[in-house]
Amino acid sequence: MRGRKSWLEGLRVLRDLEKDAEWGWVLTGELSLRQQRAVEEAAGQGLVELADREMRAELSAYEDRAIRWAARLSPQGHDVLAYTRAGAVPAAQNQDPAHGERLIELYRAELEALSLYVHIADQLRRPAADGLAERVRTARQLGNRWLLRLNEEQIESVAYAFYLRSMGGCATEANRFAREYGVAFHADRATSAVRLTRPE
Incomplete structure (x- = not known):
């Protein structure tokens, strides 16, 4: 195996x-x-x-x-298990997002993965950043994407949500997020620890 x-x-x-x-x-x-x-x-x-x-x-x-x-x-191992066994959550509602932060655009599958993460935040050892759940609930749809304005801490939480999803099955969201926004979590094989990286 x-x-x-x-x-x-x-x-x-x-x-x-x-x-x-x-x-x-x-x-x-x-x-x-x-x-x-x-x-x-x-x-x-x-x-x-x-x-x-x-x-x-x-x-x-x-x-x-x-x-x-x-x-x-490890805390991340606990969170991967919690994420992979959680079920689907309701779709985000169509409301105007808050202003003043970085604009993040997500496809439906990405928003669903992020919605699941904030839905189970109280079960995780590394919970979602403050205010992220509200930003997800108020994401605004534009065509086939949803727009969120997030601060850096919330962006790191999005990257962590996609990391959990990648460990449980699909790495598509994590890979695109790393390419588009330069933030990703990965295993550092030298230390066997999970680290946040911001590619140059």
Whole structure:
């Protein structure tokens, strides 16, 4: 099993096992070899934290046995799962947007993905920026696009919403947003962390 399907399975297994994890970490031996590989793939995407040497030593002391591997969901891993299992939300209403911010134009699929993100914001570890939900609700349609005026923090939240969507299936929205507005989240393979980038 490879790619997105593999590490999504790893995230789901980890989430289920974390519920009963005494120390907050899923320990070696609690997953099959295939599941552990899937979790490690997810770690490469910044969606899972793998315990470092110091934490493994601490867990070994708690467990009174050698712990050579342990993992838990990262905040982004939690958010990807919350986003991918959420359902559809009502379409945005046609109202005049607020003024004074940067103009962002979104296609219907992009607005729907963003609407889903603000709809589940209270379930996420990295919630939407203040005021974004209202901007989404008051987006104005012009032809086949919806117009929103957003501040920089809200724009970063849009990029994060599209990042969550890309991790759960479709990267089209994230790729276009990065091209058009220069903002994207991606996994830094050197640190296995999810970072915000603003391409030059």
